[in-house]
Amino acid sequence: MPISEPEAEVRRDEPGQRPLLEVRGLRAGYRGVDILHGVDLTVGQGEIVCVVGPNGSGKSTVFKALYGLIDVREGSVLLDGEDITDYGPQRLLTTGIALVPQQPAIFPSMTVHENIELGMYLERDRGKIRGRVAEVFDLFPKLAARRSQQAGTLSGGERRALEIGRSLMLRPRLVLMDEPSVGLSPVLVREVFEQLRELRDAAGLTFLMIEQNAKSGLELSDRGYVIERGRVTYSGAGSELLGDDEVRRTFLGVGKDD
Ligand SMILES: Nc1ncnc2c1ncn2[C@@H]1O[C@H](COP(=O)(O)OP(=O)(O)OP(=O)(O)O)[C@@H](O)[C@H]1O
Numbered sequence: 001m002p003i004s005e006p007e008a009e010v011r012r013d014e015p016g017q018r019p020l021l022e023v024r025g026l027r028a029g030y031r032g033v034d035i036l037h038g039v040d041l042t043v044g045q046g047e048i049v050c051v052v053g054p055n056g057s058g059k060s061t062v063f064k065a066l067y068g069l070i071d072v073r074e075g076s077v078l079l080d081g082e083d084i085t086d087y088g089p090q091r092l093l094t095t096g097i098a099l100v101p102q103q104p105a106i107f108p109s110m111t112v113h114e115n116i117e118l119g120m121y122l123e124r125d126r127g128k129i130r131g132r133v134a135e136v137f138d139l140f141p142k143l144a145a146r147r148s149q150q151a152g153t154l155s156g157g158e159r160r161a162l163e164i165g166r167s168l169m170l171r172p173r174l175v176l177m178d179e180p181s182v183g184l185s186p187v188l189v190r191e192v193f194e195q196l197r198e199l200r201d202a203a204g205l206t207f208l209m210i211e212q213n214a215k216s217g218l219e220l221s222d223r224g225y226v227i228e229r230g231r232v233t234y235s236g237a238g239s240e241l242l243g244d245d246e247v248r249r250t251f252l253g254v255g256k257d258d
Contacts, residue, residue, distance in 0.1 A: 020045045020206050021066075021174055025075035028065040035061045037230045038075065041208075043174065044222075048200055048207045050238065052214035053227035059210040062227070063176055066208075067099050068092055079174065096173035100163050102182050108152025112143055115151045115162055119169025136165045139203060140195075157188035161195055168205075177209035181216055189213065193220040218242050 021043040029035040035058045043049045051059050064070045066077060068088040077085045084095055106115050116136055120129050137144035140161055146154065151162060160180060167175055180196070181189040193216060199205045211217030218224045218238040226234035226247060234247055241247050 018045045022078040027074035043208050047222045050217040050221035050224045051210045057227045058230040098167035098172035099176045100167050102178040106151045113147040119166035132169050140165045157191045160192050174206050181213040
């Protein structure tokens with residue numbers, strides 16, 4: 001059931017880098033009702049891109065459609081030029097997309113090391129698993145120092161790092177992050193976001209995230225998209241969106257002078 005209002009888009013800029021993910025005209029929803037009415041998104045290789053928007057605007061629905069959890073009714077999704085529109089979650093994992101869910105998904109009574117290994121639970125080659133775990137620990141020295149510690153005893157920020165680290169075991173080309181700031185104090189949010197930047201810089205990783213915490217998300221990101229009622233209404237560099245009076249007033253709850 002498409003809504004008929006015209007798209008109030010301010011700008012639709014594209015990444016400077018080669019596009020890794022290209023979403024075109026995405027239409028999806030639940031039980032015969034469209035929630036997304038033709039969403040376009042592009043994520044360049046090595047970019048951090050953040051999708052923000054009011055509650056119920058369709059951010060999670062974009063992720064569900066990208067991750068094959070709901071059907072794409074119209075439009076296309078390309079990863080590095082490969083049409084992955086109709087791939088399910090398992091195939092997407094092996095194609096190079098990882099999802100870090102919003103709900104904590106660590107196993108508290110297992111060690112940090114064992115939790116990381118679970119990122120490759122279908123792999124039988126122990127040597128390969130060892131090599132990948134070593135790669136992840138190279139990227140997360142703080143986790144490496146706690147490899148034998150029970151995961152349930154980690155701090156909130158360390159748990160989020162563990163989830164991100166585990167998602168890297170299959171060497172994804174794109175990491176989808178569902179509200180990485182949820183449940184974290186402002187200090188930990190900064191720590192986790194810094195970590196994402198470091199991973200991008202050190203390992204060339206590409207991140208697409210959705211964030212309720214629009215200010216932190218856009219500050220961290222190279223570019224951002226604002227989604228309202230299932231449509232992209234603003235897009236631009238994170239800093240540009242943060243500086244846009246209309247975006248600030250509507251989505252960040254701040255006035256001109258804040
Ligand atoms: N499983 C479902 N069945 C029916 N409607 C759904 C379902 N999941 C979400 N919706 C509806 O789709 C719309 C968009 O929801 P979505 O979760 O994508 O929004 P969101 O932008 O992620 O919101 P929030 O910031 O509150 O998490 C909402 O109106 C919601 O009620």
